[in-house]
Each structure stands twice: as C-alpha cells, then as structure tokens.
Amino acid sequence: MGRSDTSSGDVNGDGLDDLIAGGNSNFPTTILLQNRSGHFTGRTLDQPLEIIGQQYQVMGTILFDADGDGDADLYLAHGGYEASPGNAIYHDRFYLNDGSGNFKQDTTAFPLNLQSKSCVRAVDYDNDGDLDLFVAGRVAPWNYPKPVSSFLYRNDSKDKLIKFTDVTAEVAKELKDIGLVCDALFTDFDNDGWTDMIIAGEWMAPTFMHNEKGKFKNITDQTGLSNEKGWWTSITGGDFDSDGDIDYIIGNLGLNSYMRTAVNEPVSVYAKDFDNNGSFDAFLTQYLPVSQDTIARREFPVALRDDAISQMTVMKSRFRDYKSYASSGIKQMFPPEQFNDAIVLKANNFQSCYLRNNGGNKFSISPLPYQAQLSALNGMLAEDFDGDGNLDLLINTNDYGTDVSVGRYDALNGLLLKGKGDGNFAAMKMSESGIFIPGNGKSLVKFRTPTGGYLVAAAQNRGSLKIFRPSIQGKLINLSEGDRSAEFILIDGRRQKHELYN
Template sequence: EKRNQALLEQIRNLPGEKPANYYFHNLGNLCFEAKGSGCPPSYSNGAAFSDLDLDGDLDLVVNNINEPAFLLENKTAQQPVPPHYLRIELEGPASNPAGIGAKLQMYVQGKEQYLEQYPYRGFQSTVSTCLHFGLGTATTADSLVVVWPDGKRQKLTQIASNQLLRLRHSEAKAASALPLQLANTIFREVSGLRGLNFTHRELPFNDFRFQPLLPHQFSRLGPGIAVGDLNGDGLEDCYVGGAKDQSGRTFFQQPNGHFYSREIPEGNEAEDMGVIILDVNGDGANDLYVVSGGSEFPLNSPAYQDRLYLNDGAGNFHLGRNALPEMHASGSCVAAADFDMDGDLDLFVGGRVEPGRYPMPPRSYLLRNEGGVFRDVTAELAPGLDRIGMATTAIWADLDNSRKPSLVIAGEWMPITIFRNEGGKLVHQACPELEHNSGWWNTLAEGDFDQDGDTDFLAGNMGLNIPYKVSEKEPMRVYASDFDENGSLDAIISAYIQGIETPIHSRDALLAQVVSLERKYPRYALYAEATPQQLFPANKLEKAYIRECNNFNSCYLENLGDGQFKLSPLPMAAQMAPINGIICQDFNQDGRLDALLVGNSYSTEVNTGSYDAFNGLLLAGDGKGGFIAISPRESGFWVTGDAKNIARLQVGAEEQLILIAVNNGPLLAFESTLNEKQ
C-alpha cells in the first residue's frame, strides 16, 4: 500500500497543463464562435445543464478531477429585456416515464427548433429531463409537435412563452388519427430505375505510398458524365466514365423513357475523368471525347493518352487513333467551343496532376479542330495555358456579349483565371478580385443569376468544414522542392495555427518523406514549434515552387463587365464539404435561375478523414444574385457518397432526369415532380 501511495504521489507531482473549457455561441447560419467559459483551467471530465434557479435560462455544472466542481450561473434572464423561453416536461407511460426518445419540433416565426429527449451527455453525465426552448423576442410559439417513441403524436398551437408545459403520453393520439402532411418536394429519386444501372468501381491504389505528404489522392477523382444524342434518334443519351480497368458505359434512351446500355471496351486502362459529347468531324453523328487521368501510372505514361471515340451514327464507337496529338499528362476536364470561329468545335483539355510530383503544374492543351483531327496549338495561340496550374474545371463562355468564347479555368492552388479571346488567340484577362482569391476550386457553372444580361458563374471550392482556416493574411501554402536531394519531390504544406505558420504534417509523416530531418528534430516537442522557414535553409526555400490558397468558400461570381467579377460566398449550407458538380436551371419554376450542387471527398489522407457532410443541395435563386438553401428534406434532392459530377438529361418532351456520377458508387438519378402537380 505504501508503494501505491508513493506511486500516486509521483503521478500527482508530474508536470501538467490544465486546459481551458470553452463554450461555442451559436451565431446562426451554422456558425459558432468560441467563448471563454468563465472558469479557470481544469481537468474537466463531465458537464450537465439545468435551470437550477428556475429563472428561465440553463445553468451549468462542470465536474473536475481531484478538485471541486464548477457551478456556472447563466445570467441571460437578468438582461434588461430577457429573451423568452418555453420549458417542456414529458410524462411518458409506466415503462418510459421520462419519455426517452421522444422528438419535439417547435416552430416560431417561420423557424424550426428540434430536440430529442435524450438526457445522457458525455462521460457519466446526465442533464435535466426538462426540455428547454429559447424563443428570443417571440412571446408565443406558433406550434409544437411531439412524436413519442411508440409513434403517438400530439400538436399544440399558439403557445404562450415563459411557462412550464407538462405533456402526457396518455393525451397523445395514434399517428393515423392525425392528418398526414406529405412533403411537397421538387425531386424524387429514381436511381436504378429506367435501366440506368451502373456502379463505378475503383481498384485499390495508395497514392501516399509514392508521396506521403499528399493532402488527398488523385486516383479517386472520376467518373465524368456527359449527355447528348449518341444514335441519331433525337433522344438524349449519356455516357458515364469508368475507373481504371473498368469500361465506361453508354446509355441509350428509348421512346418509353427507359434506357439500354453498352460498354466501350477500348482504352479502359486509365481513369475516365472529364467527358464531352460532340461532333468532331461534321458527319452529323456525335462523337465522344474522354480525358484520361488518375495517378496509377508513372509520370508521362502513354496510359494517360486521351481518347476520341468516333461514332458510326448508330451509337457504335471505335477509337480514333490518329485524331489526337500525343498527350501523356494526367488530365481532369475538357471543354469545347469554336474559339477560332471556323465552324467546328475546338477543345481545351486541363491537366490535373503530375503523378509523383505534386503540386507541380502538368501540361494543359488548346486543341484546334482541323477537319476532325486535333492539333496542339497551345504554344502558338495560348502560351499562358501550357502550365496554367493543377486545373480541375474549365468552361467556355461569352463574357461580354461579343459572341466570341473566352476560357475560364479553375483548379487547385490557383485562382479562377480568364483567358480572353482576341481574334482567335487566348490572352490572360487581368481581374484583381479573382487573382486575390486562390483556392482548391473543383467546378464551375455559368448562368445569368442576377438577370442583367451577362454571364455570371458559380464556383465549387473546398468549403469551410475542414480542419484548416485560410484568409488573405493567413493562407495555406505548399513548398515543393527536392529538399533532401534524393531525387524525389517533397511537398510541404503549411497552415496558420493561432497566428503561426505551421506544417500540417505530423513529424512521422514528414520524416517518411524527408528522412534527413530526423537529425534536426529528434523529439516531437522540437518539431511542434517548427515553422516552414525553420525546416530548411533559406537558399533551399528560395528555389522551391511555392503556391498558396486563401479562400475555401464556394462562391458566386457576379459579372461586373469589362472582364471584372465580384466574389460572394454561397450560403453556409453549401460550405459543408467540397463541391464537385453544379448544374443551373429554374428548377422550382419561379422565373429565376437556381442551382443543384453535389460534392464530398473520400480521397483525403487518413488523419484528416473523409469530407462527407454534404448530401446535395438545391440553391433557389432570387434573381438578384442571391440564393436560399433548400434543405434536402424540402427539395427531395438527397445525394450521399463521393459525388463527382452532375448532368441534366431530357426525357421525351416533358421530363428531365438529373444524373449524378459517384466515385466508387452507383449512378444516381432524380426526376422532377413539378409537372405532376400542375
């Protein structure tokens, strides 16, 4: 026993640092602000809240290890004009007297609050079973709906504030006794119906084996999807790309609105990234261009050669082997326009990554159509495009109503960039607003969202639900060089943490890439205080390839004219994860342009975890450049998984399908219900 006492005494004498407790103040719009707790640092391991002094606000008890508990009085009710509240006590049946599992929905001035009767919190902590709703300035609640665990329901309306309500299970009605209100949604999922059966299947591949410091994998970025008439029957068909060693599939629409499919077996070695359907040779039959991407092959491997599939007019495709120049860059996107105004469609093809050399910019291409054969004219007509960056998306658009298409490009570690069409040559358009907002952009979509007659854009970015916060003053940076001179490129990423630029990599991960640093940082404590400038000598950092990003918001780009744009963040509901695909249309038929968004990313490095908080979103436009987020529950548009692309397909004369290509998952489809309601 003496030995145990001595050991305990030694443990008590070990140095330690008590952390501070925080509470997070809800600012609305899914934003929270960290606030001090009003108590000293402590080893706290449990908390419970209740209105201990019965004044209408919730007080807090915090349990601590080897010291007295904290009792924190809430002084909200002592304000000159205190906010209103409503307290609910549930009286359940004998088998569940506290009504555990009951769900409560309160509606106040057009807003909904939701609580569940589940009092257990954290480590060995239980809060009061009396449920508490804050009403703000409202003196009454419009309605309260209670759903008991056995399905019984009760509804109250026009409830006065500042009171305690006791709701009894014995007074609730069976669910069938209450009128059922069906959600008036805009979309209905029809995945797997109509013959649209396809599942994208990735083969296992570990990008981090070759570059341990990558922020995400590049072998999991497909598939692409494209829509067009592939067999000349006047009905829209589609192509969905495959993964490495998986053939893409064409889906042909039949007069009854169902589809049959065929594989395209040639050239399935690489990942299918961007795809586009177009008539390249003027024979009246739409052909298919597929960008080859991924990172499964070495740098400059012939497996990254893009593919042009020529159509015989009946939907049968063969590989046009001499129609493209040699293109051995791992690509991302393709966009078509007649930029030289000669009557045929030319192409921009974006390079995504140099495998094994992240984040060095790969080759991108401007391809001129010369009678169905494409020639690389990048150096001649658009030299600035050659190594523009790690392009993820591109779109041709008439930005100034000149009837000449200009090129808009976005990507990782780069700003959204415009190349203006000047007589068939693409010249960089200076735009300070865009140049000062570098991000990890994923997708672009065009439309006149403010109804002023010019082309605006929506841009999908990483979003804000990520571990790192960036700004113009505190950007995220990447430093790339062969710092240890062993023949491999080292990419060190930094972010600002509490005002100090800090490598985001763990010591173990960094040493796996740069072994020589083990001598400089033999202990974790030393590495924890290191900045990028301390990792390597100044002369090596000066030679490094350095890029930064300072904006992770998905944004609305308002066209101001003269090639200038104004960036505004999209609603917070659109910032929950990376946005990978956007299509624009008046989906709710109110005369204003809306947008459907899909996203997520399952390709992150393991310590970060997947960005998977996004379930698809309808943004209803107000016709002035503003947007209102319509929840998936209200819209019916609920998309889970690693959604990479979205497309709209016309079915007959009246219907439309929304198709979503999901990485390592099934093809999803939604149809509009609005025509049924008219």
C-alpha cells in the same frame, strides 16, 4: 471518377438522349442507351489491350460531332497520379461513332499528350463553324504541386479525315504551366460574340482568358479577382441577377475543414526535391498558435512527424522527438537557402462563391450560403427548377479522396440553392428539395426523356448513378447547329441570358 466524367447526347441516332459514364482501370467506361420507355441498357466501351490492367482514370468525357457528319463522337480525357510521369496510360482516347452507337477508336486524330488531365470541353473558339477541344492539365504525376499546362486543339478535319492540331502555343500561350486545373467553362463573359474561357484550379485565382478574335489573353488582373487564390473545384454560369450578362458560381473546398486560411495567413505548400534523392517533396502548411498560452501564430507544417519522416528520413535525426518537431515552423525545418528554388503556392480563400458580372470585365465576389460551405462542391447545374423565373443551383458534393489524417469531406448529401433573382440564394432542406446524394458526388448532367421532359443524373465515385426529376418541367427548345446562347423574356419583363455548356 472526375467532376466531368458523365455526358449526355444521342449516341445511336434514335432521337433519345443517352449517357456516357467514365470509368477507370477496374470499371470500364459505360454507354447507357435510353429506350422509348425511358429505361436504359448498359454496355461497356471496348478498351485497348495496352491499358487493360493499368492504373488510370477517365476524368472527363464529352460527346461532340468531331467530323461534321451529324452524330456524336466520344473523347475520353485520362488522368490520375498512380502511373509514372510520361506513362502512355495518360494518353486520351477518341472514338468515332458510325451513327448507330458503335464506337471505333481513332488513334491518329489527336496529338500524343501524356499529361494527366481533369476535364475536356468542346468550343468553337475561332468561329469557323466546327468544334475545337480544350483539354485541362490537372497534375504532374509524382511531382505535386508543379504547375502543368492545358491544351487547345483546333479542328482541322476535312474530307472525312479527322485531324486536331495542338495550337496552344499559337493561340493560347498562357496555358503553358498555367496551374493545376480542376474545371473550365467556355462563356462569353463580355458579350462580344467570342467565346471566352474561365479556369478553376487548385492554388489558383479564378482565371479569365479573353478571346480576342481567336486568340486568348489572360486578363485576370483586370477582373478584381486575381488575389482570390483557392482550391477551386468547379465552375458554372448563369444570369442569376437577370441583367443580361452571365455571372458565375465557383466551387471550393468549403469551410468545414481542419484547414483554415485567410488573406494574411494563407494555407501554403512548399515543394522541391529537398533531400536530393530524386523524389519530389511537398509540405503543406497553415498558421496555428505557437502555444496554448499566446495569441502569436506561426506557419506550421500540416504533416505529423511520422509522415514527415516517411517522406524524408533526414527528419528523424533533425527532430529527435515529437516535441521538437511540434514546436518548429516550416522555416525551421530547412536551411533558408533550400527555399530559394522551391515551388511556393498559397491559398487564401476556401469559400465557394458567387461571381457577379459587373460589366467591363469586372467582377465582385461573395460567399454562397453557409450550408454550401459544409463540404467540397463538385458538379453544378444552374436551372429554374421551381418555375419562378429565377435561376436555382443544384450541386453534387463531397470528396473522399483525402489523406487519412484529414478525413473525408462528407458533410453534405447534395444541395439545392434557391435563387432569389438578385444573385443571392437560400439553401433548401432535403425534405423540401428532394435532393439526396449521400456519397462521393462528382458530376451532374441533364438529359431529355421520351416524353419531352428532362431528368438530372448525379454521378458518385464508387456509387450508383442517382436520377432526379424536377417537379417543374419547362418547355424544351430544339437548338440549331451553332447555337451558343439564348435570351429569355420573362413574364415580368426581365430579360435573362442563357448559355449552352457541355
């Protein structure tokens, strides 16, 4: 499961929200149809014969109207690392809805794309009235951490012929090899009426792509955040300080980890085919004391000697005992010239953070409360859950997909942060919030109920779908086609901007 693998929408045209839960090679993607009593009936989505038995994961799902006929079509973004580079299993799937919830795969609507992906987002980036798609590249299989490309598909459908064209080189050329993208948000961060893009990724700074009337330009260097390199996992937006523009919450690894980083002592990765055997070698490093008797610190490999030998057998002869390996920094492991063409990426911030929008494409960054730093943050949902006029933040947490030597990140059971209305938050206890998501939490999605309220679904990898009912049920407003944002005028006179995300 990915952080964006669950989506909601009216699949069968009965006026009720249904759910799509992304699957993998062992558990097919599931359609959950809601009935008038608020219960769900599940059925699996048909899989093409060529992917049955193959190793793949659906990392992102989205329901959107691809052909303008008023029903919800389905796009599944495929990812993973197990299959070989360029394997056909990484090609995404698109399903056309007949209006009654019956999906038929359309294999010609989108260009072939064998990149391993992380998420998919729908956006009318060119303001022409139809929905285009952004698909995020996550990783190069067997070649971590080579930066990979993300893609923008323009909707060129007409006369019931569905066609999406890859226009990345034309309108978003800086998406080429942009990095290891984990999440993306389409948002108008400068209030100019054109939807911009913010990207969260591994070994990346929060990346701001400004929409200049249908063409995207990377303006991260203008934001004041270009040096904030992290393992950013997720992003969402909200007017958390009620000043009329959108601020952002960006999830990260957190501080409850063996890995420690700082501006002057970043965690790094050095990667290339160091031993010229045809396989990519990546060595993670961090700064540690040279010995117990000194405060001097050096950049050491994170991998233990046995792990280094399993990666490169030459390490056994280069370091004949554990002591010689343990006392050697990364620069002592290889001749200096071997670093000349190596990929070197750095991360200096592992805190999950609040990005305050100061206007003029300038942002300030501050850490979330310490409770939010206890584990990795994944799916996030900004809502006023307690009806006090301030946006709160619900978070799905943890990450079990870690190396055995590191251990999984499982210190949280989900988290609710109560907004104070000024961009600050207070963490609520589990007994106060009612939030308990104890597993490998991934996505969060809101959906309407037959009674006019809404619920929140929290997905867990290899765990059950958790459903939560907010105690305060605000009034739901039906949107018009093309609506992207709304302004709320609160009782105390504050004006709060709200954007609509998928």
